[in-house]
Amino acid sequence: MSNLxxxxxxxxxxxxxxxxxxxxxxxxxxxLGMLIVWVMRLVSEVGGINQSSMGVAAFxxxxxxxxxxxxxxxxxxxxxxxxxxxxxxxxxxxxxxYIAKLLVNVTMVAIFQLIMTPxxxxxxxxxxxxxxxxxxxxxxxxxxxxxxxxxLFSAIVQVSRIRGSLLSILVLTILLPVMxxxxxxxLICFDAIPAExxxxxxxxxxxxxxxxxxxxxxxxxxxITASWLLFGFVVQE
Amino acid sequence: MRRLLLILSFIFLVSSVWFSLSYDxxxxxxxxxxxxxxxxxxICALLCFCIVLIGGIGYLATKKLxxxxxxxxxxxxxxxxxxVLNATGCIFSKIAxxxxxxxxxxxxxxxxxxxxxxxxxxxxSSIPATRKKAQICAVFGIIAFLxxxxxxxxxxxxxxIHKPNxxxxxxxxxxxxxxxxxxxxxxxxxxxxLRYDVFQCQSKLQKHLL
Numbered sequence: 001m002s003n004l005x006x007x008x009x010x011x012x013x014x015x016x017x018x019x020x021x022x023x024x025x026x027x028x029x030x031x032l033g034m035l036i037v038w039v040m041r042l043v044s045e046v047g048g049i050n051q052s053s054m055g056v057a058a059f060x061x062x063x064x065x066x067x068x069x070x071x072x073x074x075x076x077x078x079x080x081x082x083x084x085x086x087x088x089x090x091x092x093x094x095x096x097x098y099i100a101k102l103l104v105n106v107t108m109v110a111i112f113q114l115i116m117t118p119x120x121x122x123x124x125x126x127x128x129x130x131x132x133x134x135x136x137x138x139x140x141x142x143x144x145x146x147x148x149x150x151x152l153f154s155a156i157v158q159v160s161r162i163r164g165s166l167l168s169i170l171v172l173t174i175l176l177p178v179m180x181x182x183x184x185x186x187l188i189c190f191d192a193i194p195a196e197x198x199x200x201x202x203x204x205x206x207x208x209x210x211x212x213x214x215x216x217x218x219x220x221x222x223x224i225t226a227s228w229l230l231f232g233f234v235v236q237e
Numbered sequence: 238m239r240r241l242l243l244i245l246s247f248i249f250l251v252s253s254v255w256f257s258l259s260y261d262x263x264x265x266x267x268x269x270x271x272x273x274x275x276x277x278x279x280i281c282a283l284l285c286f287c288i289v290l291i292g293g294i295g296y297l298a299t300k301k302l303x304x305x306x307x308x309x310x311x312x313x314x315x316x317x318x319x320x321v322l323n324a325t326g327c328i329f330s331k332i333a334x335x336x337x338x339x340x341x342x343x344x345x346x347x348x349x350x351x352x353x354x355x356x357x358x359x360x361x362s363s364i365p366a367t368r369k370k371a372q373i374c375a376v377f378g379i380i381a382f383l384x385x386x387x388x389x390x391x392x393x394x395x396x397x398i399h400k401p402n403x404x405x406x407x408x409x410x411x412x413x414x415x416x417x418x419x420x421x422x423x424x425x426x427x428x429x430x431l432r433y434d435v436f437q438c439q440s441k442l443q444k445h446l447l
Contacts, residue, residue, distance in 0.1 A: 152380070156373050160363040169359060173352045174380065176345075177387040219387060226383055230376045233297055 055124025285315025
């Protein structure tokens with residue numbers, strides 16, 4: 001167990017130090033996120049759309065696309081001068097590489113969420129309806145879902161000819177089931193469920209915050225475990 | 238044998254249409270006959286995904302390329318049935334609910350199934366090395382299969398206007414449905430078999446050329 005932790009720590013520190021020195025990913029993520037939020041704010045103003053619902057939608061769109069930037073870089077950097085082969089030749093379990101890369105991506109996306117959440121709240125005049133702890137929990141669970149799948153696919157697309165575009169196709173397709181409960185949970189957090197849907201249909205029956213959060217936890221457990229187990233097959237020659 | 242399967246599937250599909258049209262029920266309008274193609278297509282699309290999963294696990298366990306060819310053939314056949322499923326669903330939806338598409342759990346699941354097949358095939362076509370392609374596609378096939386039930390559960394957060402169950406009272410209806418189901422299964426088997434053989438031939442040809 002301590003071996004695994006040491007391996008994960010070594011790769012995690014390497015990637016974080018590289019990012020701190022190069023500053024390639026985080027600034028690009030934040031600028032892209034701000035641009036998406038700004039565009040959607042303008043669109044909602046022009047179209048006269050409900051601000052709170054649009055704010056939640058803008059947040060998820062920004063998060064998804066910005067996280068793709070982080071995920072794309074996480075294995076692309078290892079391709080320079082065949083660093084990936086060095087990493088695979090090291091006496092390190094493939095699962096440890098996955099966990100370390102996952103943690104790096106989660107850290108990047110968490111920093112992004114920390115910066116973007118207040119910006120979205122201010123831009124769309126959102127009001128927090130529940131405790132800040134619940135909001136942090138939901139954001140962290142969504143972060144784990146996005147990065148859990150994205151990290152595996154980032155390794156997958158490295159062998160393909162169309163890396164970046166393929167990553168977005170694969171990740172967005174698989175992540176759709178997370179986006180529905182995550183959006184729903186955030187709508188409850190900001191009390192932004194459209195009035196015409198409150199107390200109707202499935203929302204009245206199963207649409208509680210608890211359901212959405214349990215679903216996010218289930219998705220995280222299933223996909224992170226499956227990705228961790230299958231990662232070795234992706235990177236081995 | 239493959240030709241026989243294709244002929245049999247054609248006979249069953251035509252007889253399904255014949256049975257459905259010969260039924261002069263008082264309640265069923267003509268558009269409801271789409272169910273004899275729509276439901277078997279949905280079952281076949283899901284079964285093809287099961288074969289993609291089996292092919293993926295088989296390849297990772299044995300490293301035999303025949304499992305990869307099976308998965309690829311099933312994905313291609315599955316895409317055809319998923320397309321038929323969504324197309325017939327859209328036609329039905331427009332007539333029954335006056336909208337081409339609505340975010341109901343089943344409709345979302347069908348759409349995602351289609352996207353998963355497309356993503357699988359794009360991934361396949363973008364990797365040149367045969368062994369690496371087989372390995373990566375096997376992993377994606379497994380991950381994608383895990384996604385299907387989760388999409389369905391998550392879509393439950395939305396209101397559903399899709400009819401969950403259906404039953405037939407008339408023998409003609411039952412015959413039409415059974416014929417449609419058998420015809421679609423036979424067609425799926427024939428298509429998978431055909432594509433599997435094509436992949437095998439391609440592989441032999443490549444080895445011969447090298």
